[in-house]
Amino acid sequence: MEKELKQSKTDISAWVGQYADPLFAYALARTGRGDVAEDLVQETFLAALKSGDGFRQESAALTWLTGILRHKILDYYRGLAKKSASLTEEQAQSHMDRWFDEKGMWKTPPKSWASSPSDMVENEEFWQTFHHCLDALPVQSREAFVRRMMDEEETKIICKEMALTQTNLWVILHRGRALLRDCLEKNWFMR
Amino acid sequence: MLSCKETARLISEGADRSLPLHRRFALRLHLMMCDACTSYRRQIQALQDLFQRRFHNKPLTTPMQPEAKDKIMKIIRRESGA
Numbered sequence: 001m002e003k004e005l006k007q008s009k010t011d012i013s014a015w016v017g018q019y020a021d022p023l024f025a026y027a028l029a030r031t032g033r034g035d036v037a038e039d040l041v042q043e044t045f046l047a048a049l050k051s052g053d054g055f056r057q058e059s060a061a062l063t064w065l066t067g068i069l070r071h072k073i074l075d076y077y078r079g080l081a082k083k084s085a086s087l088t089e090e091q092a093q094s095h096m097d098r099w100f101d102e103k104g105m106w107k108t109p110p111k112s113w114a115s116s117p118s119d120m121v122e123n124e125e126f127w128q129t130f131h132h133c134l135d136a137l138p139v140q141s142r143e144a145f146v147r148r149m150m151d152e153e154e155t156k157i158i159c160k161e162m163a164l165t166q167t168n169l170w171v172i173l174h175r176g177r178a179l180l181r182d183c184l185e186k187n188w189f190m191r
Numbered sequence: 192m193l194s195c196k197e198t199a200r201l202i203s204e205g206a207d208r209s210l211p212l213h214r215r216f217a218l219r220l221h222l223m224m225c226d227a228c229t230s231y232r233r234q235i236q237a238l239q240d241l242f243q244r245r246f247h248n249k250p251l252t253t254p255m256q257p258e259a260k261d262k263i264m265k266i267i268r269r270e271s272g273a
Contacts, residue, residue, distance in 0.1 A: 016263050020255045020259075049270060100196045104197060105195050117234075117241040121245055127245070149243075149246065170207055174200050177238070
C-alpha cells in the first residue's frame, strides 16, 4: 500500500511539471480568474493523487487530468451560484420578457455594435467583461452554457447530466445566450 | 407568422439541433422582413464564432506562475506523507 502511494506520488510530481501549464490555461480560459484557475489545478492534482490507481495509461494522462479539472470547473460554477445573488431562471425569463411587447415584437431591439466580436479573441479586457456576464447568469443557464460552448458536450449528454428534457435545455441555452448577448452589448459593445 | 420573441428562441435552438423544415421556413420568412431579428441573429452567430475560437481553435497558452507550481508540489509531498 505504502509502496503504491509512493509510486503515484512520483508520477503526480512529474505530471505537475509536465501538465500544470496546459491545465492552468484550460482553467483560466473557462473561469477568467488566475487565482481560481490555480486553486482548481491544485485540487485536480490532489484528486489525482487520492484516486491512486484510478489511472494507468501514461499516454492519456493529460486527458484524464483534464476530465477531473472539467468537473472541478463545473463545481466552481455551482458554488458561485450559492455565494452570489444570481437571478433564478424565472427572474431571468421575466427580465427577458420585458425586451418584447405583448405581441412579441422587440421593445428594445439589438443595437448596432461599435466593435466586432471577431476582434475580441485575445482582448483580455473583453474576457473580464465576458466572465462578469457569465457569472451573472442563472445557475442552470450558466452550467448548460459552459457544458455546451466550452466543453462542446452533446445536448443528449447535457440533458442526462442535468436531468433536463431536450426542450428544457433548448430554452435554458437560449436564455444563456440571449442574456450574455444583452450583458455584453450593455457593458462592452455599446460603451 | 413568428413573433420576434419566438424567432430569437429559434435562432438559438438552431445552434443545438437541426430545426424541422417548417420551422426553418418560418424563421427565414421572418428574417426576410425583420431587421432587428436579422441583427440579433448576426450578433448571436458572431458571439458563437468568438466562443468557438477562444475555447477551442486557439486555446490560451498562459503558463502557471512558478510559485503556484511549487505550492502544488509541496502539498503533494505533504499529502502523500513523504
